[in-house]
Amino acid sequence: xxxxxxxxxxxxxxxxxxxxxxxxxxxxxxxxxxxxxxxxxxxxxxxxxxxxxxxxxxxxxxxxxxxxxxxxxxxxxxxxxxxxxxxxxxxxxxxxxxxxxxxxxxxxxxxxxxxxxxxxxxxxxxxxxxxxxxxxxxxxxxxxxxxxxxxxxxxxxxxxxxxxxxxxxxxxxxxxxxxxxxxxxxxxxxxxxxxxx
Numbered sequence: 001x002x003x004x005x006x007x008x009x010x011x012x013x014x015x016x017x018x019x020x021x022x023x024x025x026x027x028x029x030x031x032x033x034x035x036x037x038x039x040x041x042x043x044x045x046x047x048x049x050x051x052x053x054x055x056x057x058x059x060x061x062x063x064x065x066x067x068x069x070x071x072x073x074x075x076x077x078x079x080x081x082x083x084x085x086x087x088x089x090x091x092x093x094x095x096x097x098x099x100x101x102x103x104x105x106x107x108x109x110x111x112x113x114x115x116x117x118x119x120x121x122x123x124x125x126x127x128x129x130x131x132x133x134x135x136x137x138x139x140x141x142x143x144x145x146x147x148x149x150x151x152x153x154x155x156x157x158x159x160x161x162x163x164x165x166x167x168x169x170x171x172x173x174x175x176x177x178x179x180x181x182x183x184x185x186x187x188x189x190x191x192x193x194x195x196x197x
Contacts, residue, residue: 001072002065003082006089009177012116013086017079019094020066021054026097027122030145031162037067053093066093073101081112089178090119102126109135118182120160122146128155139184162190 003015022034022043033054034043040058056062073079081088096102102123109117118139121127127140128151134140142152142159152159160181163169169189175181180188 001069001077001079003079003085003088004065005082005084010087010089011177011179013084014089015082015085015087016089016092017069018053018066018092019070019073019097020063021051021057021093024070024094024097025051025122026095027124027147028095028145029122029147035063037063051093056093070094073104078104079108081108081115085115087116087118087182090117091121095121096123096126099126099129103130106130106133106135106138109138113137116182118178120181122148124148124151124155124157127157131155139182141181158185159187160190162192164192166191 003017006014006016020035020037022028022032025032028051031051032044033051035041035054035057036043040060040063042054057066090105096105096119105117105119109115113135114137116137118141120141120143122143122145124142124146125148127134127142140158142157144152144159144161151157160175163174166174173180173188175188175190180186
């Protein structure tokens, strides 16, 4: 079980909790990429755009780290927030893979009220099932391009849309370092990382 301290990109003392891409993303659609745990071979399921987090899994150490975290929580383990963490980004890679795991994070957030948490997710059903139970220190962002996109409008969920160029950002800001993702009730855009700007 391991958190990663990120000294660049984010504001403040931020740690990430990561899982394997694709294999933990039951509702991914447009971005779905699975990476074989042992070989590192990519299985790109989509023609829309690739999951930006999958690229790092070509490195065995990254794959091992993410899969070890996955094994840990599947076996009932609960991550312990690092003492120095001011904030935690849940899943720079991976997603909430079932309701029990989603609920575990709600408990972690409630048990660490002075720590900021945020996450992008396409596992919108798990979120909707707990709309009244989301702690104030957790900001969730629905990421368009999944199998449950209809729930975004139906429940007025905070969301982001991936765009190919800056000119597509209409009535919203582009988030370059997760600052917008960390704000409650603010919708925004993300630039596709695989498009040359």
